[in-house]
Amino acid sequence: MHPSRHRYDVLVVGGGIIGLVTAWRAAQRGLRTAVADPAPGGGAAHVAAGMLAAVTELQYGEQTLLDLNLASARRYPSFAAELEDATGLGLGYRPCGTLAVALDADDRAGLRELHTFQMSLGLESEWLSGRECRRLEPMLAPGVRGGLRVDGDHQVDPRRLAAALLRAAELAGVTFHRDSVARVETVRDRATGAVLDDGTVIGAEQLVLAAGSRSGCLPGIPDHALPPVRPVKGQILRLRVPPGYAPFLSRTVRAVVRGGHVYLVPRENGELVVGATSEELGWDTAITAGGVYELLRDAHELVPGLTELPLVETLAGLRPGSPDNAPLLGRSALPGLLLATGHHRNGVLLTPVTGDIMAEVLTTGSVPESARPFSPARFSLQEQPA
Ligand code: GLY
Numbered sequence: 001m002h003p004s005r006h007r008y009d010v011l012v013v014g015g016g017i018i019g020l021v022t023a024w025r026a027a028q029r030g031l032r033t034a035v036a037d038p039a040p041g042g043g044a045a046h047v048a049a050g051m052l053a054a055v056t057e058l059q060y061g062e063q064t065l066l067d068l069n070l071a072s073a074r075r076y077p078s079f080a081a082e083l084e085d086a087t088g089l090g091l092g093y094r095p096c097g098t099l100a101v102a103l104d105a106d107d108r109a110g111l112r113e114l115h116t117f118q119m120s121l122g123l124e125s126e127w128l129s130g131r132e133c134r135r136l137e138p139m140l141a142p143g144v145r146g147g148l149r150v151d152g153d154h155q156v157d158p159r160r161l162a163a164a165l166l167r168a169a170e171l172a173g174v175t176f177h178r179d180s181v182a183r184v185e186t187v188r189d190r191a192t193g194a195v196l197d198d199g200t201v202i203g204a205e206q207l208v209l210a211a212g213s214r215s216g217c218l219p220g221i222p223d224h225a226l227p228p229v230r231p232v233k234g235q236i237l238r239l240r241v242p243p244g245y246a247p248f249l250s251r252t253v254r255a256v257v258r259g260g261h262v263y264l265v266p267r268e269n270g271e272l273v274v275g276a277t278s279e280e281l282g283w284d285t286a287i288t289a290g291g292v293y294e295l296l297r298d299a300h301e302l303v304p305g306l307t308e309l310p311l312v313e314t315l316a317g318l319r320p321g322s323p324d325n326a327p328l329l330g331r332s333a334l335p336g337l338l339l340a341t342g343h344h345r346n347g348v349l350l351t352p353v354t355g356d357i358m359a360e361v362l363t364t365g366s367v368p369e370s371a372r373p374f375s376p377a378r379f380s381l382q383e384q385p386a
Helices: 017-028 063-087 105-120 130-136 158-171 212-217 289-302 304-308 351-364 369-374
Strands: 006-013 033-036 098-102 126-129 146-150 175-177 181-187 190-196 201-209 230-240 252-257 260-266 271-275 311-321 328-331 337-341
Touching (some): 006 017, 017 337, 017 351, 063 369, 201 351, 271 289, 337 351
Parallel strands (some): 033 175
Antiparallel strands (some): 230 271, 260 271
């Protein structure tokens, strides 16, 4: 065995919001916990808009994921209050609702279908005429043909969420190793720790791989235990509504424009986030003229007045995509290694329940009922009966 300069009950690989919430919850349960990450509090959350859009981002065939998304959305108010109490830091949680609108007849037909699907699942979503949409949000384009009012889809500021989780984890006694993990260590087919880029060896009873889009390629993990996670690029813009400007939007507004999704997330501090592209380009994080153009073109069709606003930031990030768009939570095929990754479009939304689930697995060894469908084992090759 390697000599360990450090030894913990739990080592979390990755200090994004999923790694941080896991570490915080583990430490609260009395586990000696460390996080390895060169820049904890960064990751995909630094780019994300922070929509908590369980109902408006519903996709056909993802009803199982919907249950987890809804459970996490319900958990948000108490989670945000607990985190704010623990740290004194606000999260920018806004129960503001969402309006999904259609700009032409095709979009309207698609939105009608989505509404029927939502109704069949008992979700709260109200169909509005174009006039009713504009009464709610006067900055919308006059051509809006109708929309869905979803009062239960809210927002949080992911950067503030990450900062609060980092602080909460520190206050709970989590140790931070501000370096990258070079490789996971195994002894007799069991994960026993990790070696950092600077050569530091860290031993741990249990490792949690929460490295976002990089989770699928961490050295030292045997192929059969590596999660099938890939990077999915998203470009996003931040505009600023100047102080004193009339309220621009009061809730999240989104639309499908020519088949692409565009959303506008207005924060109380005047920030207006416009997102997002979804591109299968591997590790590329270039901000492209085409990406920025498409976002501004579609957002301008939705809310023409936004071209007057200062453009303050353009960013690209990598969502951790999984084959079924749902996270991998729980034990991996390598004993000692747990996974909390593959959250794809729902990392911010799923942060509260991910923390609860991972704390349960780490302390009791058993996976809560709600998390069973998200076991990493669903992607293992099964022997088919003859
Ligand atoms: N959930 C929004 C996005 O991934 O773009």
